[in-house]
Amino acid sequence: MYSINEVAAICEVTAHTLRFYDKEGLLPFVGRNGAGNRIFSDGDLSLVKVICCLKNTGMPIKDIKKYIELIMEGDSTKETRRSIMIEHRKEVLRQMDELKKNLNIIDLKVALYDTNNYDLLREI
DSSP, X not given: OBXXXXXXXXXXXXXXXXXXXXXXXXXXXXXXXXXXXXEBOHHHHHHHHHHHHHHHTTOOHHHHHHHHHHHHHOGGGHHHHHHHHHHHHHHHHHHHHHHHHHHHHHHHHHHHHHHTOHHHHHHO
């Protein structure tokens, strides 16, 4: 079992972020100990890692919540969850393509600065 601070450290988020996720309904699976503190199992930790991944790749909280709700409904929602992941993957790939295009422009600018070709710098 893990404390909220341990999960926060593993997932590289703050405990405050995890409390926010809980308040937003993203952590309905997390239990509490006798003192009322959140306790996370290995399975809970795995789901928190997925939640953080989805959030870090731009999925809105409301969509993550829907995904978690589908998980909580059980095996009958596997195909729907799979579809959600496929669509999100497509969006992440689109974002990566856009980032690569922008990185190419940045690399070109750096190369131009390295050559001191200021006339070309103004054009790009």
